Amino acid sequence: MKRRLFLASSIAAALGGCAPIGTALNDNPGFHHLLGLEGALDAAILGNSAGLARQYSIADISPHFPIDSLPTPTSSTYEALLANGFRSYALAISGAVERPMHIPLARLAGMAQQSQITRHDCVEGWSAIGAWTGVPLRDVLRLATPHRDARYVVFRCMDRDDQGTPYYESLDMAQAYHPQTLLALQLNGRPIRPDHGAPVRLRVPTQLGYKSAKWVAEIQVVGSFAHLYGGKGGYWEDQGYEWYAGI
Amino acid sequence: MRYSTIVQRLVYRYALLTRLAHWFGAIAVAVLISSGLQIFNAAPYLDAADRSTPARRVLSIGSPADGVGQLTLFGHTFTTTGFLGWGSDGVGGETARAFPGWLTIPAYQDLADGRRWHFFFAWVASLAWLAWLVSSAIKGNLAEMVLRPSDLPKLLPMQAYYLRLRREPPPHGTYNPLQKAAYTFVLFVLAPLIVLTGLALSPGIDAIAHPLTVLFGGRQFARLWHFLGMLLFVGFALVHIFQVATQGFFNQMRSMISGWYRLRDHESVGP
Structure with a gap:
């Protein structure tokens, strides 16, 4: 009986040790970095896949599309844009491009539109299906013509967290030129609502939701994002989430 | 003076690769469960x-x-x-x-880190499974572990033995019929299903393999199957640990550490 008790207590100790040992290793920078290498492996395997996100029918659209982002911007700039129905909004394209430019919302709306009914998969685990209409990002990039040595497209957004840190995201050129990567202007047949990222929201249906940046103000073509904010290529990436968000 | 006439034979039951695969797999599964609960949260x-x-x-x-x-x-x-x-x-x-x-791993709520652990150890568990499969196939002892039609009539007598309704277990090889059923289900049905339902959760995988996600009823449904798979695995692990603890703990542990197992009188070698 004593032996049974000894065995039971050693098994309980082994199981109970899992969380504290894991937590201690998690707080070790070297081990933490080692774990993160798996993300680079995923990016190498899948990062530039040409696979298309599944398309759904109108009947599949979620009746309620959740809001799960930083709060809607409250800056005077955004308030002013909102007040005139985004007529003064212009998407800036800057950085390593032949023709830096500002594209007014009306011009974006006048370009060839693509509609997709795709599923939005949040990193937290929920998903929602919406019908998105807008301009394929590659059409907009072609207007500005990125330099040959350009590697990433950075999206600078108007939303900020409670510390004042702005939201941003990035894609590599292959992801940016993916046929389903969209600068969405409409959700479910109506102009995107302010809380869904009006007037222009990125849609990257082949990756998790945090890539689909809301309230996009500027597209910046760069050779590296190491000098931007936390250097990891995105607001959530700077807080430990993988840069390649396809997993 | 009485003395035992039972010849206690030591047999080399587990190859080094099998033992390594077992322990790496065990650690990886423990990490996958606790980091998975972190992600679920x-x-x-x-x-x-x-x-x-x-x-x-x-x-x-x-x-x-x-x-x-x-x-x-x-x-x-x-x-x-x-x-x-x-x-x-x-x-x-x-x-x-x-x-x-x-x-959960880590103990505090941190989805980003839970994901890092989960995806890293998903590779460890998958490679351990593959190493075990290759090692068993090479040694030819996969056969003694896989449930065969001839084992089916022995399942109930074996259960009766465990329930103490029967004095002796039915004659069997290295593994008894219930062990074979459990290992066959866990290693060839449950483990692959857990991996596939996990992959089906990823938008990048869904984009290159729509049928996989569709097969499980979609992304949220795959998340449900993935969770149920985990619960079944936990059930197996609890029974497994209970069996090891009660069916000659030191003999069992020695065999999975050094490879050597002492046969008991109703056991024999081979399928």
């Missing part, structure tokens, strides 16, 4: 649908008020304060949280 509900659909919610864990934890299963709500819904925050306090800190 970020959206503590499971829907039998492609997209999130509250009307088809099978399970949810929540905290309707401070200090109260609840589990809702098929619409029936149970109070689970202190364990599910409200429990350890992993840093010495209590908080609204689906699974408590002592069950």
Whole structure:
């Protein structure tokens, strides 16, 4: 009986040790970095896949599309844009491009539109299906013509967290030129609502939701994002989430 | 003077690669379960649908008020304060949280780090499984582990033996019929299903393999299957550990550490 008790207590100790040992290793920078290498492996395997996100029918659209982002911007700039129905909004394209430019919302709306009914998969685990209409990002990039040595497209957004840190995201050129990567202007047949990222929201249906940046103000073509904010290529990436968000 | 006439034969049961695969696999599975619960905590509900659909919610864990934890299963709500819904925050306090800190890696709530652990150790577990499969196939002892039609009539007598309704187990090889059934199910059905349902959750995988996600009923449904797979695996692990602890603990542990196992009188070598 004593032996049974000894065995039971050693098994309980082994199981109970899992969380504290894991937590201690998690707080070790070297081990933490080692774990993160798996993300680079995923990016190498899948990062530039040409696979298309599944398309759904109108009947599949979620009746309620959740809001799960930083709060809607409250800056005077955004308030002013909102007040005139985004007529003064212009998407800036800057950085390593032949023709830096500002594209007014009306011009974006006048370009060839693509509609997709795709599923939005949040990193937290929920998903929602919406019908998105807008301009394929590659059409907009072609207007500005990125330099040959350009590697990433950075999206600078108007939303900020409670510390004042702005939201941003990035894609590599292959992801940016993916046929389903969209600068969405409409959700479910109506102009995107302010809380869904009006007037222009990125849609990257082949990756998790945090890539689909809301309230996009500027597209910046760069050779590296190491000098931007936390250097990891995105607001959530700077807080430990993988840069390649396809997993 | 009486003395034992039982010849206690030592047999070399587990190859080095098999033993390494077992322990790496065991550690990886423990990490996968606790980091998986960490990931679950970020959206503590499971829907039998492609997209999130509250009307088809099978399970949810929540905290309707401070200090109260609840589990809702098929619409029936149970109070689970202190364990599910409200429990350890992993840093010495209590908080609204689906699974408590002592069950998750890391102990505090951190989805990004939980994902890092989960995906890293998913490779460890998969490679351990592959190493075991290759090592067993090379040694030719896969056959003694896999359930065959001829084992089926022995399943009930074996269960009767475990329930002490029968004095002797039915004659069997290295593994008894119930062990074979359990190992065959876990290694060739459950483990692959857990891997596939996990892959089906990823938008990047879904984009290159639509049929996989469709097969499981969609992304949220795959999340439900992935969770159920985990529960079944936990069930197997509990029975497995209980069996090891009660069926000659030191003999069993020695064999999985050094490879050498002492045969008991109703056991024989081979399939």
